[in-house]
Amino acid sequence: MNNLWKDFDSVSAKQWKQKIQVDLKGADYNDTLVWQSLEGINVKPFYHQDDFENSFNPIPGQPSNWNIAQSIYVDDEVIVNGIALNAIDKGAEAIIIIAEELFDIPAVFKNFPFDKVAIYCKFSFLSQEFYNELIAFFSEKKATIYYGIDLIGNLTKDGNWFHSLEKDHQILENLVQNSSVINSIGVNTATYQNAGANCVQQLAYGIAHANEYLNHFSETNKEINFTFTVSVGSNYFFEIAKIRALRLLHATIADLYKCNVNCHILAVPSKRNKTLYDYNVNMLRTTTECMSAVLGGADTVANLPYDAIYHKSNKFGERISRNQLLILKAESYFDTVSNASDGSYYIEALTQELAEKALTLFKDIERNGGFLSQLKEGTIQKKIKESAQKEQSLFDEGKLKLLGTNLQPNLEDKMKENLELYPFVKTKPRKTLLEPIIEKRLSENLEKERLENEK
Known part of the structure; x- marks a missing residue:
């Protein structure tokens, strides 16, 4: 093989570009082959080593397995x-416990294999007493636990603390100061994506979101580990x-605070492109999304059942979603290499450009008072709505296609x-401190119309 390359x-x-221009037979290279993403990134038809002045640096904190x-x-x-x-x-190698109210901790975790399985908490309540019980219980069991408490995430989604x-x-603060709690703070960027924010916005808002916590805890000298x-x-x-860009950005910001530059990433498929009609296509969507999560370097991936938007939790949907990940891991060799995307010219270029654009937006947010200030002013909500409307218009015009919904639907x-x-x-009129960020699927208006016309 070495001799062959010589x-x-x-x-x-x-x-390469000269050859392409010859083959285009007079057509404009930029108009024909270069396209622009919703983030304003011009995507070229090929990427080459000549595009990079320096060698690629490793992404900080990439896991050796997922x-x-x-x-x-609950x-x-x-x-x-x-x-x-x-x-x-x-x-399953990790369990995400979702709860809206207090529950019996020993009953939920009876006979649980704490030494083998990590636990993530997603609670829509905040109780000092309950967390004290939870911490004492998990400390005794020596469990790997990610509490993921996200005050700002609740504010963005609900409009209130x-x-x-x-x-x-x-x-x-009480929980962060507890010596037995390592992974206390979460940053939920899924809300921004599901509401229609583009990739640059998701990254910038996520880092600005985390920066609010870093600002608050910077004087405590407590090691902050983000999930x-x-x-x-x-x-x-x-x-x-x-x-990959999220890890780079987090490392850049955390280093300024002398904190742990590595973060933990839990990835889930988007709800925004999931459809009610021809719902089996959702399995194809979630499969490629889980592949992106793995190749991007997520620590943990939780799949979304194909029927999650219209069915209650059920054994079949959960089994299929879990098996999709098992097939990727055990049969498709997605667990063989931990950094498979490293060195790909296209992905390296995208990583660099997304990170740079997100860092520019983050700096703009900080110059204008910070993330919380811009949330209260409604600036963040306005920008997400603008991005969502661009994407919605592409869907409504048929330029952004969802198979079985606005492309080849089964009527x-x-x-x-x-x-x-x-x-x-769902609309729930109530008094809020600020306008909440509302998640909405692209196909909702079309599906409402179809449901009304069903006979």
Whole structure:
């Protein structure tokens, strides 16, 4: 093989471009082959070593392996325990506990294999007493636990603090100061993606979001370890680069605070492009999204069941979503190399450009008062709406295609009788401190119209 390469001369980027222009037979290179993404990035038809002045630096904090997670909603503690143990028996390597109210901790984690399976908490409440119980329980069990408390994430999604600014921060400070709590703070960037923010916005808002916590805790000298929750869309290579860029940006900001430059990333497929009709296509979407998450370097990947937007939690949907990840890991060799995307000219270029654009936007946010200030002013919400509307217009015009929905739809497909969950944006008028960031799927308006016309 070494001798074979010596028989061929290397081809420069200039030579490649000249050859392409000859083959275009007079057509304009930029108009024909270069396209612009929603982030304003011009994507070229090829990338070459000549495009880079320096060699590639490794992405900080990339994991040597990734875990398969399953999300479980806490309702009946005994049932939840059974679901968790079954999921672990069938291949889950991490469990995400989702709860809206207090629950019986020992009952949920009865016979749980704490030495083998990590636990992520996604709670829509904040209770000092409950967290004290949780910390004492998990400390005794020597569990690997990611508490992921995100006060700002709740504010962006709900429009209010859990209790109040002062009380929320006091509870979080107490937990951060607890010596047995390592992974206390979460940053949920999934809300931004599901609401329509582009990749650059997601990165900039995520880092600005984390920077608010770093500012607050900078004087405590407490080591802050962030758990980022990232929602992965269908723009395959951009999503790979997005996760890599997040690690670069986090390392840059954390280093200024003398904090741990490595972060932990939990990745989940986007809800924004999921559809009600021809729902089996959702499995194809989530498969490529999970692939992007793995190749981008997520620590843990939790798949989204194909029927999650309209069905309650069910064994079949959960089994299929888990098996998609098992196939990627055990049969498709996605666990063989931990940094498979490193050195790809296209992905390296995207990573660099996304990080640079996001850093520019982050600096602009900081110059204008910071993330919380811009949330209160409504600037962040306005920018996300503008991005979402651009994407929505492309979908409405048929330029952004969702198979089975605005491309080759099966008009005989009926869904009205299958809805266990309301699959559209819910309105709940209430007084809020600021305008919440609302998640919305691209196909909602079209699906509402189809449901109304079903006979």
